[in-house]
Amino acid sequence: xxxxxxxxxxxxxxxMVFSTVLAKNYKxxxxxxxxxxxxxxxxxxxxxxxxxxxxxxxxVVGPQxxxxxxxxxxxxxxxxxxxxxxxxxxxxxxxxxxxxxxxxKKAGIPVFVFDTKANWPDQVTFIGLDNYDIARGLGKYIxxxxxxTGGNLVIIRGAMGDKTHDDRVNGVLDEVKGANIEVxxxxxxxxxxxxxxxxxxxxxxxxxxxxxxxxxxxxxxxxALRAVETMRTRTKIKVIGWDGTSNALASIRxxxxxxxxxxxAFCMGYDVVKYVVKYLNGEKIDKNIEVDYSIIxxxxxxxxxxxxxxxxxxxx
Amino acid sequence: MQVKTNEVxxxxxNRAGWFNIxxxxxxxxxxxxxxxxxxxxxxxxxFTLRNLLNIAQQLAIxxxxxxxxxxxxxxxxxxxxxxxxxxxxxxxSSILIVNVGINSVVGIFLGLLTGTLCGMINxxxxxxxxxxxxxxxxxxxxxxxxxxxxxxxxxxxxxGFPEWIQFIGSxxxxxxxxxxxxxxxxxxxxxxxxxxxxxxxxxxxxxGNLEAAKLSGINTDRVLVIVYSISGFMxxxxxxxxxxxxxxxxxxxxxxxxxDAIAAVIMGGASFMGGIGTIWGTxxxxxxxxxxxxxxxxxxxxxxxxxxxxGSVIITAVYFDVLRRRQNEKLSKQTYYEMMS
Numbered sequence: 001x002x003x004x005x006x007x008x009x010x011x012x013x014x015x016m017v018f019s020t021v022l023a024k025n026y027k028x029x030x031x032x033x034x035x036x037x038x039x040x041x042x043x044x045x046x047x048x049x050x051x052x053x054x055x056x057x058x059x060v061v062g063p064q065x066x067x068x069x070x071x072x073x074x075x076x077x078x079x080x081x082x083x084x085x086x087x088x089x090x091x092x093x094x095x096x097x098x099x100x101x102x103x104x105k106k107a108g109i110p111v112f113v114f115d116t117k118a119n120w121p122d123q124v125t126f127i128g129l130d131n132y133d134i135a136r137g138l139g140k141y142i143x144x145x146x147x148x149t150g151g152n153l154v155i156i157r158g159a160m161g162d163k164t165h166d167d168r169v170n171g172v173l174d175e176v177k178g179a180n181i182e183v184x185x186x187x188x189x190x191x192x193x194x195x196x197x198x199x200x201x202x203x204x205x206x207x208x209x210x211x212x213x214x215x216x217x218x219x220x221x222x223x224a225l226r227a228v229e230t231m232r233t234r235t236k237i238k239v240i241g242w243d244g245t246s247n248a249l250a251s252i253r254x255x256x257x258x259x260x261x262x263x264x265a266f267c268m269g270y271d272v273v274k275y276v277v278k279y280l281n282g283e284k285i286d287k288n289i290e291v292d293y294s295i296i297x298x299x300x301x302x303x304x305x306x307x308x309x310x311x312x313x314x315x316x
Numbered sequence: 317m318q319v320k321t322n323e324v325x326x327x328x329x330n331r332a333g334w335f336n337i338x339x340x341x342x343x344x345x346x347x348x349x350x351x352x353x354x355x356x357x358x359x360x361x362x363f364t365l366r367n368l369l370n371i372a373q374q375l376a377i378x379x380x381x382x383x384x385x386x387x388x389x390x391x392x393x394x395x396x397x398x399x400x401x402x403x404x405x406x407x408x409s410s411i412l413i414v415n416v417g418i419n420s421v422v423g424i425f426l427g428l429l430t431g432t433l434c435g436m437i438n439x440x441x442x443x444x445x446x447x448x449x450x451x452x453x454x455x456x457x458x459x460x461x462x463x464x465x466x467x468x469x470x471x472x473x474x475x476g477f478p479e480w481i482q483f484i485g486s487x488x489x490x491x492x493x494x495x496x497x498x499x500x501x502x503x504x505x506x507x508x509x510x511x512x513x514x515x516x517x518x519x520x521x522x523x524g525n526l527e528a529a530k531l532s533g534i535n536t537d538r539v540l541v542i543v544y545s546i547s548g549f550m551x552x553x554x555x556x557x558x559x560x561x562x563x564x565x566x567x568x569x570x571x572x573x574x575x576d577a578i579a580a581v582i583m584g585g586a587s588f589m590g591g592i593g594t595i596w597g598t599x600x601x602x603x604x605x606x607x608x609x610x611x612x613x614x615x616x617x618x619x620x621x622x623x624x625x626x627g628s629v630i631i632t633a634v635y636f637d638v639l640r641r642r643q644n645e646k647l648s649k650q651t652y653y654e655m656m657s
Contacts, residue, residue, distance in 0.1 A: 206359070
């Protein structure tokens with residue numbers, strides 16, 4: 001009886017080994033910052049498309065909200081234990097996930113970082129464009145296309161200490177510094193629409209001469225826009241958001257929101273899978289892979305709406 | 317129990333000076349006045365009519381959530397689910413109104429019903445399923461309701477509501493914001509409910525001493541279920557104001573609103589131990605929070621400093637209240653000794 005069991009066990013192990021060797025499709029774990037926003041859903045669509053094209057098994061996980069740093073850390077650990085071929089992570093905060101990366105390294109799993117830099121020396125590559133660099137681009141756009149003759153800027157930002165929002169603010173600030181643009185105030189909007197609306201109302205009372213409002217995400221931009229709209233005399237104020245969410249695109253179409261930034265979520269998701277497969281197949285890849293971004297305004301919103309409708313499978 | 321109700325309704329007759337009387341009765345109000353004077357000096361925009369009306373509008377959502385929270389805290393409980401229940405109920409309303417296209421009044425009604433039901437479930441989990449502390453039932457509900465809101469809205473915002481909903485959130489009657497009027501009406505109803513109806517009085521009794529309340533024949537389970545149902549209902553009402561204010565529903569609406577609501581209730585002089593607290597106090601607590609946030613914006617205080625200030629003000633305001641209560645205790649002891657001698 002015992003012998004039979006051992007025999008079956010050996011057979012079982014052999015079958016498992018052979019099946020993995022024969023099937024040859026890689027098991028890749030992708031850890032997001034969150035799953036429930038338009039942005040991450042678009043990234044996921046890109047990842048899924050890549051998985052289909054390259055015939056690999058991809059599991060996508062992500063924490064409840066973009067503040068759940070520990071939850072993400074634990075998720076990475078869980079993925080390492082699943083015996084994967086490659087680990088791909090968009091770290092919520094740089095360095096917080098490095099301890100988990102060390103564990104992956106010990107287990108011999110290559111680590112890819114995307115979307116946000118991790119400051120971890122042993123990563124295979126970073127895929128994406130740093131928020132800071134995109135923000136520089138947006139700053140340039142503000143300088144050259146929006147406030148061409150100078151003007152007054154207000155910034156409403158997400159949580160302090162959140163790398164994403166820090167980068168977005170600093171990039172724009174560094175770019176408009178030399179120009180004839182005055183930053184009237186920077187205020188917190190907690191990344192939430194209702195709060196941002198309150199904050200904007202208060203700012204409008206103090207500053208009579210606001211020309212442009214930059215919010216570090218679209219939710220806050222739509223709240224700020226609402227505050228501007230309720231004051232009928234001040235509708236000339238332009239509002240710029242970030243993320244290219246469905247609501248923001250619709251608002252640009254309706255001539256309300258001035259612009260938003262699209263970090264090319266779909267392409268990034270697709271590229272992540274593409275480069276991981278390349279690496280696993282033994283090809284050499286760059287240490288830093290840049291993804292293009294776009295600034296969406298009234299001149300080019302149509303194609304982005306079309307693309308997002310395809311990804312979300314509904315009309316915007 | 318009797319002593320507590322006396323204290324709550326201002327029955328403590330002490331022979332202290334006028335300062336003590338003001339300090340006793342108006343701990344939180346005093347903090348609010350000091351804060352407003354300071355901000356008035358610091359910013360010339362603070363005492364403009366426009367700004368005061370802005371504040372009135374900005375405090376409405378937190379105040380409405382806090383009123384429900386007050387009831388839970390009065391029974392020595394807590395309701396952590398309010399922010400998520402808010403999101404779930406307005407998600408249901410929005411889907412019904414915008415996507416399904418049913419009558420908006422019916423849609424809002426069903427949203428309010430959803431909030432009430434969530435609260436009722438919290439209450440039943442606590443009383444019939446004997447979960448050890450409302451912290452647990454409402455923490456569970458917080459996650460469940462948020463999750464369902466995300467699922468049914470597919471994590472996307474919904475917008476485009478009829479005029480009357482926007483009127484509740486951002487309209488005004490004369491110069492007064494509708495949402496603030498709603499707050500005032502609610503305060504009056506709650507005041508009547510808590511002081512003049514038997515159920516209202518039972519709430520204090522349950523919080524003062526659950527066992528004693530049971531022994532004196534109060535159906536404490538029924539009281540608790542009512543309390544959590546009202547809390548859920550109030551979250552949903554606040555949700556309607558939010559919907560109208562930003563003219564949109566988004567699944568992360570109300571995130572962390574429970575924290576501001578708890579802060580408002582505690583600053584308003586309610587005790588975590590239950591049995592102590594008034595609706596007026598909670599209104600003042602909500603005002604304090606709105607005034608701080610507004611003042612910091614007007615002054616252009618950097619975001620990182622703002623968090624420090626808000627935290628410090630919460631602690632200071634509650635400390636005011638602790639001082640007040642100590643003074644009270646001292647006085648009542650004094651009276652006791654004098655009576656004995």
